[in-house]
Amino acid sequence: MRFLRSLLFYRCYTQEVSAESVVGSTKKFTKRYKHRIDDLKRVMANVVVDEKVEKKFFDRFKLEDLLKRRFFYDQSFAIYGGIAGLYDYGPMGCSLKSNIVQQWRKHFILTEGMLEVECSALTPADVLKASGHVERFIDWMVKDVNTGDCFRADHLIKNNLEELMKKKTTTEDQRAEFEQILARLDGFSDKDMNEVIRKYKFKSPTTGNELSDPVSFNLMFPTQIGPTGDFQAYLRPETAQGIFINFKRLLEFNQGRLPFAAAQIGSGFRNEISPRQGLIRVREFTMCEIEHFVDPADKKHIKFSKVADVVMTLFSAFAQGLVDNETLGYYMARTHLFLVSVGVNPNRLRFRQHMSNEMAHYAKDCWDAECDTSYGWIECVGHADRACYDLSSHHKATGTKLCAEKHLSEPRKVSVVEAAPNKKALGLKYKGEAKQIIAALETLDGIQLSELEKALNESVGYFLNVKDKTIELSKDLVEVKRYEKTSHVEEIVPSVIEPSFGIGRIMYVVLEHNFRQRAEDEKRCYLDLPPTIAPIKCSVLPIVHQERFKPIVESVCDELANYEISHKVDDTSGTIGRRYARTDEIGIPFGITVDGESEKEPCTVTLREIDTTQQIRLKITEVGKLIDDLTKNRLTWKDAVSKYPLFKPE
């Protein structure tokens, strides 16, 4: 720990850099700083104060009140007492969320020609054993020894240390010590955590009782498929596995060519120990995941030049070459563009690299897109290089090869040594297991093959490990062949680059970043959402509640329907100001008022924009097209104002 503290003096800074300038090979850096890199990242990760972030006043209570009151989302099963970590989306939240997903589909799947799939959420245990989730998708928890209440061990330590740091009696030395524990907490083993808990005598936060040693808790929801009750399954913790399992079908669909990307939009389920922070940590959530399959020897991206000038904020100690390859860099830049397009404030967005002990078990390298919120910086998108981990794991578990063929620029002579199984004999002797034996033979390396050859020649039994068993092989079951062949193709297991989006989190960030209070009246709050994702695009308000305005309101609605613009009529008796306040709250970007002028030929209405509250006057027959252009980013409000006369209500 002493070493760590000295590293605090390294300058950690945030830098705005173009995608082009940071993509390169990390090798030269890792070579030089090998011994320090992880410690450096660890320290950086905890420098959460960032001068560039606009720290405007934000009243989370006000936003939450609005979201609940206008039913964007709310706790599920509230009349049954509610369940932590489960939320229901109401009409406004549902529309906002589905608009964000639709924008994602356009930005990624359509623009990039990705192969979209939709796989089962119910997943057999065998699949998740192979993927490593049954063993390693866990959190550590401690239990109140009297009540049995469970707490996530790392959260308990974090909360306790933060409390201690606030205390006046805490010395500077202690504070530094606590800081260092916090900086390393993400990489702590159960033993490390137990040491801290015992050292500082932490107790159950609810009762003050003693705590158990940390025990592991698998975060997947278990269930069983079928009537017998003995077919174990889980709800998928990520949509990715469904794509890996379908790799062969997708490769074939893509006519055997690499690279290609598959994508999936769907639910993921994680049985969090103690969910909190609203939509940030939930048990059921919508994910959008991309699995980009690429030749491990060539991770260039054909469209990289299109994003080379995108400026992103990297949270890192190095100025160049930190992003390993173009494909990873390409997706980070595309993610940046997507997040900004749905309303994330680019000044409150950064990309942070994972520490090696912080990464998921399948990942080789990982960059998180993090957004600044009132809860601190939160991960919204992960960009992981999963290498060949998943495809290899499923090959091992099933005996089905998950690889692609790469055409060689010129044919190559290769010496082949291979175990040639006698499939018929194996089938007769081992029935259903034969497939796995053959798969195990395929995985033998050169040395093992020589050993097998020797054993067979000497008629000594050779023992092959197949899953949990050992199989004895003899000459009648297998032989070792050696020959030369000319090969035009090479078999490769593709690397996988995975951008993975948490839609609920992104939606929450968008709501926080676009929540505004009017300068003239801070009680009047509104959501300044980008028109593309606003739940409803336009309101239609007769200036006063009178029968005579009805036909005009209807003709306005017809005009809007003609352009498929979602709209809401409010002809209740409130003042026009109060009615605008209600539509502003739910982020309706445009408002049409029908007034006395509207009855004169040519029929005109006023159109108001939410953020500026400016109004312009135009013909009813022009208003559909204009709003369509505004919501599809073909025009800005500024363009509209320069085209039509400003209207000043008396």
Place this chain on the structure above:
Amino acid sequence: MRFLRSLLFYRCYTQEVSAESVVGSTKKFTKRYKHRIDDLKRVMANVVVDEKVEKKFFDRFKLEDLLKRRFFYDQSFAIYGGIAGLYDYGPMGCSLKSNIVQQWRKHFILTEGMLEVECSALTPADVLKASGHVERFIDWMVKDVNTGDCFRADHLIKNNLEELMKKKTTTEDQRAEFEQILARLDGFSDKDMNEVIRKYKFKSPTTGNELSDPVSFNLMFPTQIGPTGDFQAYLRPETAQGIFINFKRLLEFNQGRLPFAAAQIGSGFRNEISPRQGLIRVREFTMCEIEHFVDPADKKHIKFSKVADVVMTLFSAFAQGLVDNETLGYYMARTHLFLVSVGVNPNRLRFRQHMSNEMAHYAKDCWDAECDTSYGWIECVGHADRACYDLSSHHKATGTKLCAEKHLSEPRKVSVVEAAPNKKALGLKYKGEAKQIIAALETLDGIQLSELEKALNESVGYFLNVKDKTIELSKDLVEVKRYEKTSHVEEIVPSVIEPSFGIGRIMYVVLEHNFRQRAEDEKRCYLDLPPTIAPIKCSVLPIVHQERFKPIVESVCDELANYEISHKVDDTSGTIGRRYARTDEIGIPFGITVDGESEKEPCTVTLREIDTTQQIRLKITEVGKLIDDLTKNRLTWKDAVSKYPLFKPE
């Protein structure tokens, strides 16, 4: 059973009728035929041969081969051996399905201004106990007494009887007997089924072993929420409950007014005992459900006149007045229009009323939209009148009133007798249980209230049932108040009309109904899907694979992208005919060919339609708009042919 047979002589027929002519009150009919109606329906339900149905030759094997080969959908986890009843959608299936869902959203949610919600799939056991699913959402299964293999009892009986009926040795009398059992099977109790199994000595179909008596099997997938493992939950078997639970929030969102409809699109999960028939019976599926909340005393629908002329096929013995109310009739007509718009053949679509013993436990009346397929008539959409079953059940379980206020046309004097709880005293004595006690007091009727009053006056204890307990009440805890008040509103529990769509089934029907073989070459199959839902709208094919066509192909793609038309370029070296065959297979309705003529000014291409294979010639600059009009139903192919010259390839 003798009675049943005589009913076979009633004329059962299919009738095409307009919505208007069938909506009315069922009362006059039920009065007259009361004792016969259910038996009649039972018989009709099994008259599966319908003369009006176009019985074209259909090769299911060919369609299935196509769907697998071009990855519309396929078995989930196939490399792990696959799981019955779980399917993964590939790029084509995913797009087709999402287009059908999008069309549904437009046809119902947008057009009708419904409130869309998205609720949790994880559902606490308490909710599903209240809804009746824990007790009654079951199937009966029998087990092979030696192997433990499970079979659905009704399916086993059906398969065995159908086999017996095929046998030459079976007499006419026996055949009639079997037919009657089949006709009543849906309503059989476990005892009834056991009798049949024992009478005909049915055995395990796989081993010939003896079978156990039928045992009930709950079709919900169980799981647990949270780390302790003792919070029981299920995956939702329908999305409806999420809407009922949110009734109060939705009513408030609708500013307290009835009627309104809420809708949800999402996954449902049913642990079928032995799933079969491809997408027809699966364990995880996408549902689209509408819950229309309406005053039980006034089920008129404001837009009914808009569908009064829609002609539907009813499968029924009566000519008039069989559909109880306008709202139910309105939705049936709207469903008819929706199904036809996504490609269901109207001649193979009918609405069938449920028998009373066939209905789900929550339903009061039910009409299924059924489609004719190679598997027989299958239910694709249910229209259930759930009455106030669900809202009342959740009120009882939670103590939270789920009702609406109805304004009375004139104020009314009402005598009120009510139990007025001393909330403070109850809270002190019973803590968390107080809420349930208060709810139980609210449900007491006049007689019970008088008994309570008497007991309190005489200082005798009054025993109140609260859930599983009995609570003794005394004067300090509650008093009975009697008074008169003037009421302007009446509290009502709304009735619920529920149309519920199974998207996977609808998609399968659409595929079957639109699978075609070319008259000139029956090996050439194609999918004649409505352009609105086709996975890809247009192909772009250079007539031969040559560099010089590349820029023209690119300009065509730009033109299509400009109108957001999904397209696929195939510039591989196959003949144009072979390449068209490949695009026809996946239902791409339009194909553009770039040829030598395209190089001359003004640049033109040919546009081909899949079903007629007719081609027209037009400018590249016109092709985007035309396809946009064709895919959005603003123009038909016939219109296009009359506008542009036909092109005849040499």
